[in-house]
Amino acid sequence: MSCIRNRPAWMHRGISCRTIIQAKGVYSLMSKRVIIIGAGLAGLTAAHAAAKQGATVLVVDRGPIGIGTNSALANGFFAGPSEKYSPEDYIRDTLQAGRGLNREFMVRLVAREAPSAFQRLRSAGVLLKERGAQRCVVSPEPSVIPGVALMRKLADLAKSLEGVHVLPGFQVTELPCHNGKVCGVRGFNRKGEEMDIDAAAVVLAAGGAGAVYRRHDNQKKILGQGYSLAARAGLDLWDMEFVQFFPLVLADPRLPALIVYPPFAREAKLVDSAGQSILEKHGLGDVNDAIVKKRDSFSALLFEEAQAGGVFLDLRGVPASAWDVHPLALFKKLRFNFREKPVAVAPAVHFTMGGLRTGETCETDIGGLFACGEILWGLHGANRMGGNALTECVVSGAVAGRSAAERALGEMPVASCREKPRQLPATCTVPEAGEVRDILSAIRATAWECAGIVRSDEGLRRGMERVGAIEDRLMRLGSAGPGGRSALEDARAGVLVLHAILQASLGRRESRGSFLRSDFPDEDDGNWRRHSCLGYDANTNAFAVKYLPVEGA
Numbered sequence: 067m068s069c070i071r072n073r074p075a076w077m078h079r080g081i082s083c084r085t086i087i088q089a090k091g092v093y094s095l096m097s098k099r100v101i102i103i104g105a106g107l108a109g110l111t112a113a114h115a116a117a118k119q120g121a122t123v124l125v126v127d128r129g130p131i132g133i134g135t136n137s138a139l140a141n142g143f144f145a146g147p148s149e150k151y152s153p154e155d156y157i158r159d160t161l162q163a164g165r166g167l168n169r170e171f172m173v174r175l176v177a178r179e180a181p182s183a184f185q186r187l188r189s190a191g192v193l194l195k196e197r198g199a200q201r202c203v204v205s206p207e208p209s210v211i212p213g214v215a216l217m218r219k220l221a222d223l224a225k226s227l228e229g230v231h232v233l234p235g236f237q238v239t240e241l242p243c244h245n246g247k248v249c250g251v252r253g254f255n256r257k258g259e260e261m262d263i264d265a266a267a268v269v270l271a272a273g274g275a276g277a278v279y280r281r282h283d284n285q286k287k288i289l290g291q292g293y294s295l296a297a298r299a300g301l302d303l304w305d306m307e308f309v310q311f312f313p314l315v316l317a318d319p320r321l322p323a324l325i326v327y328p329p330f331a332r333e334a335k336l337v338d339s340a341g342q343s344i345l346e347k348h349g350l351g352d353v354n355d356a357i358v359k360k361r362d363s364f365s366a367l368l369f370e371e372a373q374a375g376g377v378f379l380d381l382r383g384v385p386a387s388a389w390d391v392h393p394l395a396l397f398k399k400l401r402f403n404f405r406e407k408p409v410a411v412a413p414a415v416h417f418t419m420g421g422l423r424t425g426e427t428c429e430t431d432i433g434g435l436f437a438c439g440e441i442l443w444g445l446h447g448a449n450r451m452g453g454n455a456l457t458e459c460v461v462s463g464a465v466a467g468r469s470a471a472e473r474a475l476g477e478m479p480v481a482s483c484r485e486k487p488r489q490l491p492a493t494c495t496v497p498e499a500g501e502v503r504d505i506l507s508a509i510r511a512t513a514w515e516c517a518g519i520v521r522s523d524e525g526l527r528r529g530m531e532r533v534g535a536i537e538d539r540l541m542r543l544g545s546a547g548p549g550g551r552s553a554l555e556d557a558r559a560g561v562l563v564l565h566a567i568l569q570a571s572l573g574r575r576e577s578r579g580s581f582l583r584s585d586f587p588d589e590d591d592g593n594w595r596r597h598s599c600l601g602y603d604a605n606t607n608a609f610a611v612k613y614l615p616v617e618g619a
Contacts, residue, residue: 098122098477100470101251101265103238103292106135107456108439109271110220111183111463112470114190116269117229119471124263125224126236126251128287128552132221133214136273136284136440137459141327141393142203142212144194144460145453146180151199153177159199160454164447165579166595167305167616172444175426176454176461183460190223192216200453208395236261237552238291241268241299247433248299258551266477267434267470270296271463274418274440275563280514282415283315283325289556290563292441296422297562297602301430304443305597306420306563307570310450310580311365311519313357314379315414317372321402323414326379327393328354333383337408339375344368358452362580365413369519378408413519417455419446419580420570420598428466434477436470438462448579497543502553508536509560517567520582529568536561537607562602569609570598 100116102109105127116123125131132138145160147153160173184201188194193204203212224230235256242249242262250264272292276284297303314326314336330353336344348367350356356364371377381394381404388394389405397404421443428436439459446454516529540561546554576590577583596613603610 099265102269104271105131107137108459108463112467115464115467116471121471123230126233128237132217138213138217140213143453144201163451167447169444179461248435266474270437276415279415280510289560291559294559303600306566308419310417312416313365317410317412335380372412380408427469436466438466
């Protein structure tokens, strides 16, 4: 059975991974293992750090290692201190973008650790070029997304490391715990076979939840599975109402929803359906400046323009030489004649700022469970400064991997996952073909229409009603076959995360950072410089929300 690509010694004895994982006699051998859920930049960074400490590492991901993640779609920019950009400058700008809701200790941790994280990337063979206050990944080919180049390099490195094993096509459905500590993961492989894998430490690096929305630029299966796992295990979700939108994403139905990254050639134009310049109409000046410095208000403006008749990127005046360099070189592979007609663009969901609370070691309130990457809460506050997503991944990934290895290597043999009885689903109907797909479409439509760029009390309450109806539909569904179970688990995770976003949004009666409300358009520090904290009750399938003062405020 070839379910683990890098085979450890025990795999060469003709025993399947399923047998060895479940056999009673090997649990003590597995107690020094670190399991990492997610094979994006944060997860692979964690794998490298844990292996360097001497732990045995198993990276599990529902898709291919590295390339099936949001990291592969990134433009490859890292924010962080440099010779020309001091740590204090970086801290100031990150706090300013976060509008008073950052956890300052997390910002200072990233400022301190980022330079060494960048050096580790260079040592791994990643070509980084300094560009002002940022570093950017240099792709070997202008037509290759920098994120793809980055993840190919790190995936190849992870697969070659001693003590690191990978298990693609594995979907985690539960984080079994014993006496307040995680004891491994539970899930199923591509064949639908149930597997329990024991470990003394687990790192959640499962990414965000952008694909919960109808318009997004994420991988299509990034539906908040990590948030759902954590909430069902008993962890609180923090600041889930803060969702970042990117202003310009391809919107032609024949094209993938790719971000149109700056910098733009000065000949590029942004026009409405009548051909009028949108920038001139609204007095915005340079489009690059509008994206970088006014991203949220610019997204809201373009959303209104798109509703009124459409927004189009006109590249017909761009010189031929610009099509051979990034970012326009990426468009040459797409089936659209950009040089002869404008292309429709519109805002889309890009990033989720909320997530899981940890300490400086990236350990959550569940012993042995760590978090890193987009699922981690605290660095960004109410909005993310450009370039901080990838920096967060390489810094928190290294911290989480290192800390998880120290926990695993210092632990006594862990309790088996099987000591916790498996929860069998109640008798329900088997999903019909297309039913789960329809439910996922309903989730995405509800998110976009009721928890979108600009929210309101009326829209949010309507969204809560629709989420309740979707949850009722899912409750009536039983297990699906191997082909449909993955989508069913995605739908259950997606509706839970959308429920959290809506409920946290309802209570926040202000606009702050990426969070905009038409009925409360002003930022209100006096009443709302607070974090939302959502606790999930599995028995009632409900969230309890409270709003807590910012630390040190």
